[in-house]
Structures are given as C-alpha cells and as structure tokens.
Amino acid sequence: ETVLTQSPDTLSLTPGERATLSCRASQSVSSRNLAWYQQKLGQAPRLLIYGAASRATGIPDRFSGSGSGTDFTLTISRLEPEDFAVYYCQQSGSSPRTFGQGTKVEIK
Amino acid sequence: QVHLVQSGTEVKEPGASVKVSCKTSGYTFIAYYIHWVRQAPGQGLEWMGWINPNSGDTNYAQKFQGRVTMTRDTSISTAYIDLNSLTSDDTALYFCTRASRATPEHDYWGQGTLLTVSS
Numbered sequence: 001e002t003v004l005t006q007s008p009d010t011l012s013l014t015p016g017e018r019a020t021l022s023c024r025a026s027q028s029v030s031s032r033n034l035a036w037y038q039q040k041l042g043q044a045p046r047l048l049i050y051g052a053a054s055r056a057t058g059i060p061d062r063f064s065g066s067g068s069g070t071d072f073t074l075t076i077s078r079l080e081p082e083d084f085a086v087y088y089c090q091q092s093g094s095s096p097r098t099f100g101q102g103t104k105v106e107i108k
Numbered sequence: 109q110v111h112l113v114q115s116g117t118e119v120k121e122p123g124a125s126v127k128v129s130c131k132t133s134g135y136t137f138i139a140y141y142i143h144w145v146r147q148a149p150g151q152g153l154e155w156m157g158w159i160n161p162n163s164g165d166t167n168y169a170q171k172f173q174g175r176v177t178m179t180r181d182t183s184i185s186t187a188y189i190d191l192n193s194l195t196s197d198d199t200a201l202y203f204c205t206r207a208s209r210a211t212p213e214h215d216y217w218g219q220g221t222l223l224t225v226s227s
Contacts, residue, residue, distance in 0.1 A: 035213040037153075044203055044220055045145075045153065050213035057215075088153055092212035096169040097143070097155040 002027050002091050006100035012108040019076040021103045023089035028069050033093030036065055036074045039102075040085045048087075049074060079105070110134040112204055112218035119224045125192040128221045130204030137185035138162040140206040143214065144178065144189045148200040158207075159187055194225045 003026040013019055023034070031052035037045035047056040049065035052072055062077040076083055084107050089100040115129040130142060144156040157168035159178040166178050177190040187204060202221045205214040 033212055037214070039153075044205075044217035045214070046217075047213055047215050050211070050215075056213075090153075090155075090214075092207065095167060096157075096171075099153040099155065102152045 001096060002029060002094050002098050004089055004091060004098055004100035006087075006089060006103045008103060009101070010104045010106060012106050013079055014108050015079050015081055017079050019074075019079055019083070019105055021074040021076075021087055021105075023067075023072040023074070023100050025070045025072075025091060027094075029072075029091045030093050031068050033091050034065075034067070034072050035090050035092065037088045037090065038083075038085050039088065045088065076105075081107075110206075110216045112206065112216055114202075114204060114218040114221045117222045117224075119226065120194050121227055122195055122225055124194050124225075125190060126194060126223055127188055127190045128202055128204075128223070130187045130189075130218050132185045132187070132206070135206075137180075137182060140208045142178070142180070142187040143205050143207055145203045145205060145214075146200040147203070147220075148197075151200075154200075156189070161187065191223075194223075196225050199223060199225050 005024045007022045034052040036049040038048050039045045053065045064075045066073050086102045086104045088102050111133045113131045118126050120126050138161045141158045141160050143158040146154050159166045161180045180187045204218040207214050
C-alpha cells in the first residue's frame with residue numbers, strides 16, 4: 001500500500017499569506033495519479049488539482065500543484081478567507097487508493 | 109450538469125447491514141467507475157473500493173473484503189454499497205464519487221450519507 005504523509009498537520013496563517021503543503025509518498029507515484037482535494041466542514045471533498053499540476057475546472061489560479069516521484073506540493077499563493085479548510089492529497093496509481101491524513105489550514 | 113445524489117441518513121444497530129444508494133445524472137453512467145469513500149467523525153478520508161458500472165466488476169479495499177458489496181442498476185444510473193456486520197467503527201459519512209481510467213481523479217462527489225451504528 002502506498003502511504004501518503006502530509007505535512008504539516010496544521011498550518012496557521014493569515015489571509016494574504018502563502019501556504020505551502022507537502023505530500024510525501026512511501027513509493028513513487030506517477031504524476032498522472034496524484035490529486036489534491038479541499039474539504040470544508042460537513043461538505044464533500046472538492047477536486048482542486050489533478051495530474052499533480054493541473055487545476056480542476058473553476059479552481060482559481062492562486063492554487064498550484066507541483067512535484068514528482070515521491071514528493072508533491074500544493075501552494076496557495078495568497079490565502080483568501082474561503083481557503084481555510086482541510087486539504088488532502090490522494091494517489092490513484094495503485095490499489096488501494098490512498099489519501100494523506102490531511103493538512104488543516106487555519107486562520108492565525 | 110453532473111450530479112450524484114445519495115440516500116439519506118441511516119441509524120443501525122451493531123451486527124446489522126446497511127445499503128446506501130448513489131443516483132447519478134448528467135453524464136453517461138457506464139463511462140465512469142463509482143468509488144466509495146468514507147470519513148469517520150473528525151478523521152480523514154478512507155477509500156473503500158470501486159465498481160465498474162459497465163461490467164459490474166468490483167475492486168474492494170482489503171480491509172472491507174467479505175463485508176462490502178458494491179452493485180449497480182444501469183437502468184436507473186444508480187450505484188449501491190452494502191456493508192454488513194456493522195460495528196461502531198463503521199459510524200461515518202459515506203461518499204460516492206466518480207472517476208475513470210482516463211481521468212483517475214474524483215471530479216464529482218455525492219453529498220454524503222451519514223451512518224450511525226449504535227445500540
């Protein structure tokens with residue numbers, strides 16, 4: 001099973017700041033099979049980034065993804081109030097599909 | 109537009125079974141696999157498995173093997189998950205979501221079905 005470890009667990013920032021979230025895989029993941037999701041309390045996850053670096057439909061360009069192999073990053077260039085949420089990475093290249101444990105981006 | 113609409117809240121006793129539905133619309137049902145993901149209270153996302161609506165083939169996470177069954181009814185574009193021998197550890201929000209071999213990411217999700225297992 002491919003274990004995804006996200007860091008940090010919690011990121012305390014103010015609106016306007018830059019957020020950098022990390023996702024490290026226990027074995028190599030094809031970029032094609034790495035996605036990022038945003039989840040707000042009580043809601044379904046929302047696809048942000050697919051293929052490690054492609055923004056999903058309707059996702060603002062302040063969200064960007066990068067990385068390859070075992071190290072991937074989600075960057076939010078300037079935090080807006082609606083960006084405070086939990087973020088998950090997921091790999092779909094091997095079964096079982098696995099998610100990272102999540103990074104909570106909270107208001108400082 | 110694409111919609112995945114799930115059945116409502118369930119409360120079950122330990123040892124019971126539950127069946128949750130996921131009715132889809134706005135796209136060709138057999139073109140996308142339906143995956144099930146659950147989230148225990150205050151916890152992260154856990155992938156349970158998928159069904160290929162075209163063939164009926166399934167792939168379950170080993171953790172749920174023997175206890176989960178995923179089915180579909182193509183005539184009404186609906187997928188189902190059946191989970192038996194419920195325990196309190198199965199208390200969670202259950203989501204259906206779609207993906208395909210060509211587009212492996214989950215671009216649309218159901219709203220979630222809350223299952224509470226309690227005596």
